[in-house]
Amino acid sequence: RLILTHGHEGTHAAGDVIEAFGNFVVGNNYVIGLIVFVILIVINFIVITKGSGRVAEVAARFTLDAMPGKQMSIDADLNSGLINEDQARKRRREIEQEADFYGAMDGASKFVRGDAIAGIIITFVNIGGGLLIGVIQKGLDISTAAKFYTMLTIGDGLLSQIPALIISTAAGTIVTRSSSNEDNMGAEVAGQLFKNPRAVAISSAVIGLLGLVPGLPTAPFLLMSAILGGVAWMLTKYKSESDDNEKKRVESAANAPRKENIETLLPLDLVELEVGYGLINIVESDKSGDLLERIVSIRKQFALDLGIVVPSIHIRDNLQLAPGEYRLLIKGNKVGGGTLRPEFMLAMDPGNVMDRIEGIPTKEPAFGLDALWVSPNRKEEAEMAGYTVVDLPTVMATHLTEIVRTHAHELLGRQEASTLVENFKKTHPKVVEELIPDQMSLGSVVRVLQGLLKEQVSIRDFLTIFETLADEAPRNKDVEVLTENVRRGLARSITSKYTTEMGNIPVMTLHPVIEELIANSLLQTEQGVQLVMDPNTAHRMISEIARAVETHPEIAGQPILLTSPTARRHLFKLTHRFIPQLVVLSHNELTSDANVKSVALVELNHAS
Structure with a gap:
């Protein structure tokens, strides 16, 4: 205006x-x-x-x-x-x-x-x-x-x-x-402008050079260059002091006595794998090791084969072990292990080797096969000679699989079984409600499942297991008897598992005299029916069974002993400690269309 x-x-x-x-x-x-x-x-x-x-x-x-x-x-x-x-x-x-x-x-x-x-x-x-x-x-x-x-x-x-x-x-x-987390705008701007002393020093040098260019005002440029140079020096000094203080603080914290909570040392890992320092390369994925991937595959395979979820395996190095040694622990106790040779491969003799090659003699840890340690550059030579050559992760993974399979029943407790039951209950609630807790407690069901796993019988078919228990539990509370009933209910699964590619099941059978001897040795006690046999006779029988396994190659890979339903579980208890790979089946556990082939008859008259 x-x-x-x-x-x-x-x-x-x-x-x-x-x-x-x-x-x-x-x-x-x-x-x-x-x-x-x-x-x-x-x-x-x-x-x-x-x-x-x-x-x-x-x-x-x-x-x-x-x-x-x-x-x-x-x-x-x-x-x-x-x-x-x-x-x-x-x-x-x-x-x-x-x-x-x-x-x-x-x-x-x-x-x-x-x-x-x-x-x-x-x-x-x-x-x-x-x-x-x-x-x-x-x-x-x-x-x-x-x-x-x-x-x-x-x-x-x-x-x-x-x-x-x-x-x-x-x-x-x-x-x-x-x-950012900086609430003060001014502090954030100043921090970004003066965060790096090197940038301020470079700016000071550039402005100083401009002041020396003819025709440009020298005094203002040199003054500004001096101011920025002083700021850069102060920032560098401050940063150096801060780094020193931080280093001292870290060292002080590292050297300070730590309060260790003793209670954290009490829990045990359910499954642990300890390896020597020479085997670390096959475990760590960043060093081209694929053992971890194989373990994941092993856990999936167990879920399909046995119906259980193997807990995560805690892997750690143990300097007390030899460089190539490893061992598997369940609940803190060693259940298996072996020794490998780093930088070597294992050449196994499947029985049809044409030419022998040089190598370090050894035994394949999982099945005890004759094998040789050979260098990787001789892999093709060994394969041409008829050997089966595998790398160290394969050897260890195969051995771990067999160890875990043998001790699968130890990995199934009440907590693990409860998880399986709850998952099954989502699809079959009436079946579970009829059995638990009216007819059987969870603990009794767990013992039945453990009994099945101990003999490598899959528990994946929960429906058949629970239906059988619901039918038999009202008449009999003996867990071992119930387990035998469940095995009969799983006859189709058992038959399928042990049928060979030829369509038959090669088995050993007992002489009728031995069958009668076992039947006469069964005694009813307060703990149930027990096998009470003369120790010398028991030893002779076990020796004859072992002899039959060794002399008949067709059953050496998976020896099966076929016996009567009454004697089956007692024979398993008697032979398991001495011949752990022996499978004991009864006639009731095989389907009517099973093609059973008897390859050996166990008698007592050849005992030494």
């Missing part, structure tokens, strides 16, 4: 500030002032406000789009127990605040942009209006009117555009600020 009403009086009409600012920028040439004003407008309107507005718009859109996913993540963490209600409430509030912030900044950027546009329009309106008033109403010539009104209007416009430029810059800085 002052410019339009009193502008014809001179450049002092709108006050000393606008006059001084106009003279400083415009000087005696208002065209220069107009160009400077346009440049500031371009910087503010096109560069700063347009960029910050776009950033705010995109950030607000992405934040709103991501809100449902973040809310679901919080709900999932809350349901899984990773966070509590208070933490979930706090995280939801932070998400809401973030969305509100970016939404508000999107709107604020529109205000800033509008402020810049309004300043431009007001300035040009003032110039046009001033020229009209000065020429038409006040009688000034165009040159004088342009000088007075343009200088005053541009001075006023610059005074309004500089705050607008500052506001736009501040808004752009806030909107483009990267997400």
